Amino acid sequence: MPKVYIKTYGCQMNERDSEQVSQMFIERGYTMTREEPEADVVLINTCSVRDQAEQKAIGKMGMLRKIHRQRTHVVTGFMGCMAQSRAGELLKTAKVDLVVGTQKYHRVVEYVEEIVRAKEERQMDDEKFSIVDVEEETSSQNAIRDHILKEKQASAFVSIMQGCNMKCTFCIVPYTRGGERGRPIAEIVEEVRRLADQGIKEVTLLGQIVNLYGRHEFPMKDGKSPFVQLLEGVHEVPGIERIRFTSPHPIGYKADLINAFTYLPKLAEHVHLPLQSGSDAILKKMHRPYSAAKFEDLVARIRAARPGIAVSTDIIVGFPGETEEHYQETRALCDRVQFENAFIFRYSKRRGTPAAEMDDALQLSERVKEERNQDLLALINTHAQAKYVPLIGTKVEILCEGPSKTDASRLVGRTRTNKIVVFEGPAERLTGQIFDVHVTDFANFTLYGEAVLAN
Numbered sequence: 001m002p003k004v005y006i007k008t009y010g011c012q013m014n015e016r017d018s019e020q021v022s023q024m025f026i027e028r029g030y031t032m033t034r035e036e037p038e039a040d041v042v043l044i045n046t047c048s049v050r051d052q053a054e055q056k057a058i059g060k061m062g063m064l065r066k067i068h069r070q071r072t073h074v075v076t077g078f079m080g081c082m083a084q085s086r087a088g089e090l091l092k093t094a095k096v097d098l099v100v101g102t103q104k105y106h107r108v109v110e111y112v113e114e115i116v117r118a119k120e121e122r123q124m125d126d127e128k129f130s131i132v133d134v135e136e137e138t139s140s141q142n143a144i145r146d147h148i149l150k151e152k153q154a155s156a157f158v159s160i161m162q163g164c165n166m167k168c169t170f171c172i173v174p175y176t177r178g179g180e181r182g183r184p185i186a187e188i189v190e191e192v193r194r195l196a197d198q199g200i201k202e203v204t205l206l207g208q209i210v211n212l213y214g215r216h217e218f219p220m221k222d223g224k225s226p227f228v229q230l231l232e233g234v235h236e237v238p239g240i241e242r243i244r245f246t247s248p249h250p251i252g253y254k255a256d257l258i259n260a261f262t263y264l265p266k267l268a269e270h271v272h273l274p275l276q277s278g279s280d281a282i283l284k285k286m287h288r289p290y291s292a293a294k295f296e297d298l299v300a301r302i303r304a305a306r307p308g309i310a311v312s313t314d315i316i317v318g319f320p321g322e323t324e325e326h327y328q329e330t331r332a333l334c335d336r337v338q339f340e341n342a343f344i345f346r347y348s349k350r351r352g353t354p355a356a357e358m359d360d361a362l363q364l365s366e367r368v369k370e371e372r373n374q375d376l377l378a379l380i381n382t383h384a385q386a387k388y389v390p391l392i393g394t395k396v397e398i399l400c401e402g403p404s405k406t407d408a409s410r411l412v413g414r415t416r417t418n419k420i421v422v423f424e425g426p427a428e429r430l431t432g433q434i435f436d437v438h439v440t441d442f443a444n445f446t447l448y449g450e451a452v453l454a455n
């Protein structure tokens with residue numbers, strides 16, 4: 001039975017896409033392997049959002065080149081955002097057999113089999129035979145719908161849309177993922193229903209600008225956006241106990257969505273709200289259509305709708321032209337809002353984006369970016385400390401996800417506010433269950449404690 005190895009970089013959307021591709025291979029009789037040396041098909045699902053992710057994938061190219069030379073029967077390929085934006089280059093430098101863009105995941109198995117046939121028949125020189133498909137395809141968003149569930153798995157990601165029309169000047173996603181395309185509400189709800197039938201208790205709805213889902217395709221109903229209609233549909237599915245969504249855009253939090261937090265109790269108490277910058281001048285250059293004051297007002301309205309809700313964010317430091325004053329505005333806003341957690345990124349040029357074309361004189365040195373990064377991290381850590389430490393000595397409700405990835409002798413779970421909790425207990429019995437944990441300690445955005453179990 002041929003074996004397939006897939007290495008995935010980047011966001012949860014990429015994880016979902018890889019899961020879909022894996023499922024299609026399994027349906028065709030292949031097995032998945034975690035061991036690259038024993039694989040007959042080696043695929044890399046790439047990410048272009050950060051320079052670091054691209055560099056890692058480029059590093060893997062060396063591996064693919066070696067495979068190509070030494071094990072000529074093996075099919076090698078690139079998928080995903082980098083494949084979409086740099087197809088020709090990858091084909092040439094990595095010498096892979098296959099390059100598949102972000103709207104063609106559902107064709108991967110078929111292409112691999114075509115390449116295998118070509119290699120077996122030796123009708124073509126395999127150095128030259130390759131398939132590249134980075135074309136757009138209508139309705140490709142509907143192709144990401146199958147899941148591979150582990151035993152007792154309790155949470156799952158559900159891809160509800162692809163693409164983004166926002167064109168933030170630092171972001172490559174609109175160029176790699178294309179325009180916004182949503183799946184029909186009924187199909188998504190049906191997928192969630194099937195997941196719930198298989199024991200899934202928590203779903204995370206995925207999209208590049210998830211809370212603007214369907215805005216160009218589906219009508220408003222009773223003053224409610226397609227996204228709120230979808231949340232209501234998912235909320236009705238029996239067995240689903242927690243609903244999350246990522247990654248939203250601040251402008252997608254209209255009154256109907258904020259209000260949904262008051263009457264949809266299954267919506268978990270956590271929102272991720274990418275701020276990017278606390279300076280109006282920089283937000284404008286980033287093409288983010290809100291002001292710092294509007295952002296703060298939004299956080300206040302969300303917190304009023306669901307008291308105790310956790311708010312996390314993304315921030316870019318060192319965007320071209322960011323002065324010390326601009327940075328201090330970001331810092332001050334973070335200090336006022338007190339995020340539960342923040343992902344801080346040093347700006348890196350993404351080829352083909354408007355920010356990459358900005359005057360070189362506006363680009364900041366790596367030293368300044370690093371200083372701002374460290375300074376903001378330290379501030380965010382003090383805020384996290386203030387939110388996490390009071391939980392020591394209390395009980396928190398968690399959904400147990402199974403053994404911890406870093407220490408298999410312990411279990412890991414997540415609170416409704418998306419805090420990670422590590423504790424000990426029988427994996428077989430507790431994985432997939434919702435129960436309380438008595439918190440005893442905190443370090444590095446992780447709570448530690450003891451499971452509170454009946455009997």
Ligand code: SF4
Pocket residue numbers: 164165166167168171172173174208209249
């Ligand atoms: S909204 Fe998000 S995905 Fe879309 S362009 Fe902006 S940062 Fe990129």
